[in-house]
Amino acid sequence: MSKDLDRVRDQWETLAKTDPFWAVLTETEYHDGQARKDFFDSGRTDVRMLLEVLDRHGKSYGDVAVDFGCGVGRLTYALAEHCKQVTGIDVSPSMIEQAQAGNPFPDRVAFVHNEAATLPFDDDSVDLVISVITLQHIRPALSLRYLLEMARITKPGGHLVFQLPSHVPATRPMPPSLSKAQLHVLEAPTSLEVGESGYVRVGVKNISQGEWLPGQLLNAGNHWRLHGAMVVQDDGREPVRCPLRPGESTEALIRIMAPGEPGSYELEVDLVQETVAWWAERDSPTVRVPVEVRAKAPAITAPVDEAPAPVVAKTTGDELEMNGVRKDLVYALFEQIGCTVLEATPDERAGGHWLSYVYAIEVGEYRIDINHGI
Template sequence: MPVDRFKSTWENLGKDDPLWAVLTDPERRHGGWDLDEFLATGVGPIASVANLVDEAGLSFGERLIDLGCGAGRLSHALAAHVHEVVGVDVAQSMVDEANRINRFPDRLSFVHYDGFRLPFEDESFDSALTLISLQHSPPPLQIAALLELQRVVRPGGVLVFQLPCRPSKREELTTDGMRAAIELLDAPTPIGAGQAVPVRARVTNTSGHTWPSGQLIRLGNHWLRGDDPVTWDDGRTDLPHDVAPGTSVELELQVVAPEETGEYQLELDFVQEGVTWWAQVGSTPVRTAVTVVAEPVAVAPASGGEQEIVIAALQAPHERKDGGIEMFGVDTNLVRLLFAHCGSEVVNVVADDMAGEDWESFTYVVRRGETI
């Protein structure tokens, strides 16, 4: 979808039915939203992400940009948490509607932009947020938008954003199916602080049940100091196909080293997203010692893992059952690698339901790194 077509789509939605286009309840089409009720729906989601920011030891600060603000539903809720909110949208019709219903004109403003470059100076905001907005943009536009948010947020500031990963219908494994033998084949050490590196492992299904692909069954990793977690959620890689009992498959996992130098344990374990890490139900993870140094270290190139991630990210759009605009997903590993490359830290990744029941979706909390 070219940018002009994307902008035209939202421009028309903003003219025809702006509140429904932002929040697509099938029963609220054709002007069916009550304005007070519409704005009230933003309070809960913003309270939830504010808690995530607090738990990460970060702050929204004084000035926040709300990208893809639409008619200002979340911008109004954000005004209770920061001194100044600037909502930005590609559709002038949405910006006009947001300005029309603006209840905090002293602290809340709305700006139109061209879909390419945000009309703000570098490092001019303390924080950035975008929820249930980027999911409607093709992946190249999603990545470009994330880079623009990285540009306009100051070092040490926070970015909070939600992105779907892929359509999903999960069937929960029984705990006796969650048994794996994990053999490390390649785990570089030393590696640089914040450096992204590939780790290869051979995994064997030691249970009596087939592991079905496409069910959010993934090899993942944690970073530990002793037995204390430093980074619990880091990389993920999916099964390439069903894995029958007694059979093995080699997987490559992209991991990102902690930001502080020192001695760490890199732990690999399986997880079924939204269910449990397998070590918690009796499977045995594997650990290896890794030294993290100040400067990046040359490592062998990935054996195709990054290419597979990009292919997963550029998947075709999917129509929504509620009649809303099409949806696109971006792989979580690609998002992690993007911000690691930019020198920022993905502090937390939390599964959410913002993309609907047919999509696997995540909310990311990122601490913006120093300018590089």
């Protein structure tokens, strides 16, 4: 297995053991397996949206489908409401275990753990492959391999429908006269353990004379200060919802992580136009709140025969990276191997400032035999 795959597997495995539903959809309501029904309903909505793309082109879904990067089965179960046989594939054994445990269609839906850069299916053996919020965390060289693999396993006339970010568009610096914000901390923890995650909710008001336009990579972010000195510059980031006209306000919920050493810190929130400047450098006022960072509580020891299940750290401290493959390259790749891109629909799942698309591909007769090299 490649180092890339090792890394991806280890990260997802940690997340799957910690908080699998939230690892799939990072909305706060899904923490610790809450709102299960809403979680799986969201899978139905997503699958309907993916299949609607094929409906628009008058294409059928076929009987045999694969969900690449299936997680706990959110989309896999939903896909089984449209296709006779569905297989969910995932690099994380714990995700697969969870998906299997809740499988409502055990006779028609299978879950397979796969740590290879190839997909465990014969050539031309499936009608449809879907994938959502998975390829975006895989490095492009590997994503391209998976895309070729998806085409290999799909019958001519079958389809791939997947979401994949393209890139973050270059930004023009906002003029300093627009970089004026009033920030309020609406909610923040007063105390956290070292390395523990939490949320800070911030009110953001445009107090400049001009409109903040969308697409300018404007984020609310936080630093950590100790005795006034900045000890962590880059921690959480959350996009500021734009457009925002002069005098208008919005809110941002920033996911923060306490520093690694205990102490009486200040959490400082500022706005940042990515790759351009923190607004404090432009004399826009920041806002600070005290947060006590505590040492980790000592583990409670129990007699061996009643030892609790091992506690897994709440976060890896190692954020999942975002990756994209340029839209032009996706088109060229599929055209090169005789497939047709039916459409690339703009999609917001990658969040932040990524341009991301849902691609619908019709697989053609001619494809390169990947197993014999390109």
